[in-house]
Amino acid sequence: MTTAPSLASGQRSLADPQVRYPLFPPLTRGCPRTSTETVSYPVEVDYDYARVPADFLTARPTGAGLDRWAALLPPLAAPGLGEGGTPLVDLGGGVYVKDESRNPTWSHKDRLNRCTVSAALATGAPGVVVASSGNHGASAAAYAARAGLRCVVLTSSDVPPAAASFLDAYGAVVLPVPVEERWPLTERIVAEFGLFPVSNLTPFHTGSSFGPEGYKTVAYEIAADLGVPAAVFVPTGYGELLFGIGKGFAELHRLGLTDRVPRLFSCEPATGGPLATAVRERLPVARVEVGATDAYGIDCPVSGYRGVVALRGSGGRPLLLDDRRLRAAQAELASAGLWVELSAAAGLAGLRALDEPLDGPVVCVSTSSGFKDRGVGSHAPAPADPAWDAVRTRLRAAGLKG
Template sequence: MSAHASSASAYLGHLTHPITGARVEEADAYLPTAVDGGHVYAVPDYDLDGLRGLETTDDPGLFRYRPLLPIDGGPVVSLGEGGTPLVPLPRLGADLGLPGLLLKDESRNPTWSYKDRLAAVAVTKAVQQGRDTVVVSSTGNHGAAVAAYAARAGIRCVVLTLASAPLAMTTLMQSYGAVTLAVEKPTDRWLVMRELVQARGWVPMSGFVGPPAGSNPFGVEGYKTIAYELHAQLGGVPDAIVAPVAYGDALAGLARGFEELVALGMSTQVPALIAAEPFGPYEDALQHGWRPTAAQPAGSTVAFSIGSPMATWQGWDALSRTGGAAASAGDDATMAAQRQLAGLEGLFLEPSSTVAVAVLPELVRRGTLTADQRVVVLGTSTGLKDVPTAASRLPETPIIEPTVAALDAAIAG
């Protein structure tokens, strides 16, 4: 990579609709277009011809990749996000027959989740547009990340959440200064958000339409930087990436990031992207095609932040064009994967993240993943965000007499 104090942006200042090819101006970017009963966001457009490879700058955090982000040359809102480690998983990989298994540990970001990448770019864009308020619908990581970056930027953040959101999550949102309000029904948040976006000009940081479309189209570009980092860390690209998926924001960003590496002449292939999910809407979409109103039976799940019964067009498209796949796992497998990852590799991630570990045996059984591949699991957030769920599956800590004999007896069980 070449490093420069400054570099011209490849962003063209407008977006392109990924289905119709129509040009979309920034002023219209926050409202997704209705397509065949569903919704699809436009995608920021770039001219890569003027770049000399993957140029970087001296900007903080993921903004070192400023030339390939949809922002101008003004100030950025950063907390030092990105640059997360790629951790080999030798013991877990040996158990699964995947010796090349690794984990991109996004829990090392400032608010301990990969949502910081979206929030950094989306809040920066809002500030550069002169907006003073951002609004987000979230029960967890997304809301916490946006609240933190809005605080960093000095603008107002309003979070619409649910009464069932974990205490750790709402505590983070409120601690970062966000106006945090709960409603009873998930879709009620979207109704309020749409009015705020249309009538007041507040910038949406998350989705707010049904059927779902995804999140802020500028923010989704932040996930491209995971692809750039993986290329640098591996000296190439992996064969496959297994990621927890709800509305497909990270999938869409990853696919575009790897495709840009090909366009820049830095890679000859794009990894297969694989969705890990609780209820299976992407499995269904890959089998039957994307149908915007198709919904899978769904209930409560320990992986609550990705518990969507519906697939988005952007997620399905990313899986389809990378030759990817999807697999699902229930609560017991997800919690067992959390304990396995922590006990074997020393990594404690939240259930919504360990779904991506829980589906690995099934992907190996199908032959989707094989022993000769480099496979990266996207570890999206720390398990400390939802300690009660983990604790509920663990035995109580025994109280013993302060003797070695009592300790030996307790260990012997």
Template sequence: MSRYDGQLACVRCDRRYLAPSVALIGGGCPRCADEGVPANILPVLDLTGMDHLPVDLAQPGLFRYRAMLPLAADTRPVSLGEGGTPLVDLPHLAERSGVRGVFLKDESRNPTWSYKDRLAAVAVSKAVEVGAGTVVVASTGNHGAAIAAYAARAGLRCVVLTLASVPATMKTLMQSYGADVVALQHPADRWSLMRELVATRGWMAMSGFANPPAGSNPYGVDGYKTIAYELVEQLSRPPDVVVVPVAYGDGLSGIGRGFADLAAIGVIERVPRLIAAEPFGPLAAALASGASVAGPVPVQPSVAFSTASPFGSQQSLAALWASHGAAFATPDDEEIMATQLQLAQEAGVYLEASSVTAAVALGRAAAAGVVCHEDTVVIIGTSTGLKDVGATAARLPDVAVIPPSVDALDDALTARTTT
């Protein structure tokens, strides 16, 4: 039975919207927008009388938690078998960080190899529910690929507004799922165009179009709640800290909301502390100064391009405040890429640069005393390094071509160890 009655609430002012029009989805709260502070509007569930997490194993993928998702009871879910991703123990990272344990929630195991599949599954299911024929998304890659795949599954048209600067691999992936992909030069151009398309053509936004950003499709944000549900089922005790790579905070917000659900129904005692990993630190700056708005901060090109935002969102701040959390900037490209190879070579996990910022931020948190030796930490591995192999290859030696002899092999191995 669905616990959702159609209401959305602003994360900043708590104004309620009942069954809002498609035109409102992606733009956030009109009242807050008028005040110059865009803020997302997110689903409100009625958890009255609940004392456990309902799981329906007959449902596909993450929809086994569909009673906790913002869909009508008769909506047929659009699923590719997403969710149920493994936890990978990272003992070396735990030792370096000085904590009890570190686990990687490996979201690269999802159908399009990123955690965006969780958002896409719920958001596209909602698009089908409301009768949308076309979905539109602004994306540098993972988000667009996920929406394109799920739209293909649902038989919907998908239009992706990307940036000319994104890696060719990302563009190829989005196009391969049948999306109509066009590139623009500047991020804000995508948002203004999407706003016009939503208003004039009735397309349903799968990401946000507010400027500064407020967050993505609110129904899709709740898809990330399922990460929290899975973590509590997978671990013998709830994690003390969860570190999430953050741009506009969809994942951070959703995970926090999932833990809040579990606390509200008595499954856990408290929400774990959330830590935002962000290349340039708008959230960290806001928390340090006590500001109610995060950013803009100076930015530059980054290997973690998908999270390299000058702004933090209101939904991110709300999640951090609610969990007594923290945020850390991770601006050093060489540190990120060195950590990527370190995790790959010591733990067998190959994460996209934006994902690796979670491990870098954990080091920052340990140095600052934000995590302690008794803590169990989960880092969210949002996507695979295969999405941008070029960034990794640029920091690796060329593969030697040798004749078929042991001596030639030894020479090549010796040369590798001395370079």
């Protein structure tokens, strides 16, 4: 089967949609005309929506994963790894989990990196560079390797063992450096080596215009499998996933393929919560002091304007969650057979903490595998006494009857 051609037509500022740019080169530092020294406004990819086929949601797929939705994605110059097409797991009671751990590198970041590495390949860059605490780096390294590009990952010395194993396997150049050094070094690497940045370069998060487009496919898949839910709960760091899901549903509504959009709920650690701060103070972006949390994947000191756009456009709101709620949601998912990273449990934690009723099914996005948590894989269980009396005692202590 062949992939449908992209209908991407250009880039435009999220601050002022009248400010437009050609599709190439993909902008990586936000909008140069509307951003200021204190506010970074991203740009998004625009499309020729008049040419989108009426059976976009229902047609027999013309490709697997992201390729199925290629018409409403930037040109997919990079080869895929089968990303997307993840299952909706029914927890009962109208609650579904969109399990992004089923992606090739076990996280939602694969959807983004198919698009960002495509941008790098299309612009002739020799490789990509990324500042990442785990998932993003592992994914970027995989897609760069698939495309025949080099990958440099600026990370921390306590990167989760699973992520470190991914990076080693894909041949990435791994530089564990202090957090405050990652972004200045990314700038130098881009300037001196010509690598394409697939992570942020601005004081408030903007990132590549191509990347969040990949996340729209989460919305397309939910709509195709379930219809439009009442709400979607999204683990939120910088807000790119939140924005992509919101834009995907908004596009389907704009095209007349659905009759509404779901409410979006951003789910952030209570020890930080820059998006919640921006919404509360009616600001486009915010910076906060970050306290201690084990949800390292969404523990961000700054927000991005994309998150504000997503919540405003869906009638949703931000939620703040402490580690106790996150661990309870992680345990609930494990009891249903889904082992997720603590950050990935934020979607379900947000639903369980919600103080208002919802009319209809809801979807909680789970972003990554439990293997991606820090400390996982660094310990082994103590040997057990194989004598039957000892085994039987242990089983009975665990509540088994026999």
